[in-house]
Amino acid sequence: MFKWFGKINFVPYTKVSEFAQHLKEGRIMGTRCRGCGAVTFPPRADCAECMSPEFEFVPYSGKARLVTFTQISAAPTGFEDIAPYTIGLADLPEGGRVLAWVSGIDVRELKIGMELKLVPRIFEEIPEIKLYYTLERP
Numbered sequence: 001m002f003k004w005f006g007k008i009n010f011v012p013y014t015k016v017s018e019f020a021q022h023l024k025e026g027r028i029m030g031t032r033c034r035g036c037g038a039v040t041f042p043p044r045a046d047c048a049e050c051m052s053p054e055f056e057f058v059p060y061s062g063k064a065r066l067v068t069f070t071q072i073s074a075a076p077t078g079f080e081d082i083a084p085y086t087i088g089l090a091d092l093p094e095g096g097r098v099l100a101w102v103s104g105i106d107v108r109e110l111k112i113g114m115e116l117k118l119v120p121r122i123f124e125e126i127p128e129i130k131l132y133y134t135l136e137r138p
């Protein structure tokens, strides 16, 4: 399953590898702790609140609110061909935060606090990055 992540390894735990399959099928999922009910994104197998290893996947709406963003002009190795690109940090109402590429919105139109949508994507153009998600207009 991790081959779907290519260069980007969002979740280095095999216990939450199901996350990749959900993304591939178009679903954004977080995890809920069976011990204390804490909901997290990205998914994590072991609860940061109570240390319980018991969790279940919960569907996310894809709603997101922009916290901050930056434009990357000097891209890291492997990403030079797509620079400049914009990265956004967004709060998810179900719980947690996401760091993702901003797609289809000019950086000059971005405003902190604006509503965005988190969209699962399979990227065919860059073979190293097959599966990811983007922040887009709702």
Ligand SMILES: [Zn+2]
Binding pocket: 033, 034, 035, 036, 037, 038, 047, 048, 049, 050, 051, 052
């Ligand atoms: Zn917990």
